[in-house]
Amino acid sequence: MTVPDLSFTLDRTYAASADRIYAYFTDPDLMARWFCPNPELPTTCALDVRPGGAWRVVMGDWVVGGSYLQVEPPHRLVFTFDWEHDTDGPTTVTVDITPVADGTRLVLAHEELGGSGHEEGWALSFVRLDQQLG
Amino acid sequence: MTIALLCAALGDPTRADMVDRLARGPASLSELAAPYPMTLTAARKHVGVLVDAGWVDRRKSGRVVTCRLRPEPLGELEGWLSDRRAFWSSALDRLGSALERDGS
Numbered sequence: 001m002t003v004p005d006l007s008f009t010l011d012r013t014y015a016a017s018a019d020r021i022y023a024y025f026t027d028p029d030l031m032a033r034w035f036c037p038n039p040e041l042p043t044t045c046a047l048d049v050r051p052g053g054a055w056r057v058v059m060g061d062w063v064v065g066g067s068y069l070q071v072e073p074p075h076r077l078v079f080t081f082d083w084e085h086d087t088d089g090p091t092t093v094t095v096d097i098t099p100v101a102d103g104t105r106l107v108l109a110h111e112e113l114g115g116s117g118h119e120e121g122w123a124l125s126f127v128r129l130d131q132q133l134g
Numbered sequence: 135m136t137i138a139l140l141c142a143a144l145g146d147p148t149r150a151d152m153v154d155r156l157a158r159g160p161a162s163l164s165e166l167a168a169p170y171p172m173t174l175t176a177a178r179k180h181v182g183v184l185v186d187a188g189w190v191d192r193r194k195s196g197r198v199v200t201c202r203l204r205p206e207p208l209g210e211l212e213g214w215l216s217d218r219r220a221f222w223s224s225a226l227d228r229l230g231s232a233l234e235r236d237g238s
Contacts, residue, residue, distance in 0.1 A: 006141070006211065008219050012226050016233045024229055034232040037224060088214070089138040093222075106229075108222055 006091075008110050015103045022074030022097055031057070055079060066090055081110075137214050140207050143187035148172075149180050153189055153203065160202040163192075 014021060024030045028045035036043040041060035048054050049071055056065035066080035075097050082090035092111040097104060144150045152166055167177030181201055184190040189207050193200050 006215050008215065010219075010222055010226055012230065014230055014233055020233065021229075024232065030232075033236070034228040035225060037221065037228075087136050087138060089141075091218070106226065108226065110218060110222060 010108045010110075012106045012108075013100060013103050014106060018074045018097045018099055018104050021104055021106060022077075025077055025095060026073070035059075036062075049077075061085075070094075137211065139187045140189065140211060143183050143189060146180070146183075149184055152180060152184065156190065156201060156203040160200050163199040163201060166201060 024034065026047060026049045028047050031045045031047065032043045035045065035057055036059040038059065041062070043057065043059045046054075046056045049068060051068055051071050053068050053071075054065065055068065056063065063084040064081065065084070066082050068077065068079045069092070070076055070078035077095045079093055080090040081093045082088075094109040094111070096107045096109075098107075099105075144153060148170060151169075155161060155166060155169075163178060163181060164174065166181065167174050170177065181190060181192060184201075185192050187207075188204060190201050191204055193202075
């Protein structure tokens with residue numbers, strides 16, 4: 001298949017409990033300590049952590065956000081991820097947090113656009129429609 | 135040409151398949167349509183969507199319409215993917231540093 005697969009998976013193990021790692025993804029103050037690539041930018045996180053709840057991180061002029069699809073503390077978070085500065089549709093990020101012998105494993109899966117989910121497919125159709133109308 | 139448009143165009147299995155076919159070299163519209171149980175008009179519509187999205191160039195010479203894949207979209211998608219991957223990879227590095235820095 002030549003059409004590129006737009007999904008990827010990152011796999012890390014941290015010397016910290018699942019509860020702590022989960023907190024760094026869901027507590028606004030803790031998330032602000034690591035999320036922004038540029039430490040100079042003031043970063044604020046607004047996280048309504050429940051299925052259907054919205055999240056939004058403002059890093060100076062850069063804004064990214066989405067909504068939570070699955071919330072299972074402290075082991076799983078699934079959320080959409082969408083930069084406000086571009087017209088690319090949202091992607092889906094799944095974070096799985098599992099205790100292992102030497103710490104806690106975090107697997108982050110990034111799902112391709114327009115993947116299996118019907119909702120994303122619809123969202124993309126709407127993007128397309130907007131561009132044709134606009 | 136946007137990532138969303140490029141991907142939306144491939145959301146249909148026939149179009150994804152056509153792009154795959156064109157990756158092996160240019161083809162005429164009738165060659166492209168041949169594997170599918172559909173009319174030439176239906177195939178032409180699919181190609182039209184691929185042209186609009188930026189995947190395909192369509193040239194007419196005489197009565198033959200030749201379709202070829204444009205090189206840009208694959209590069210665009212790869213760049214987009216590597217940006218996203220780099221963002222999350224460095225974010226998880228920063229998470230590790232923050233966890234260490236803050237202690238347990």
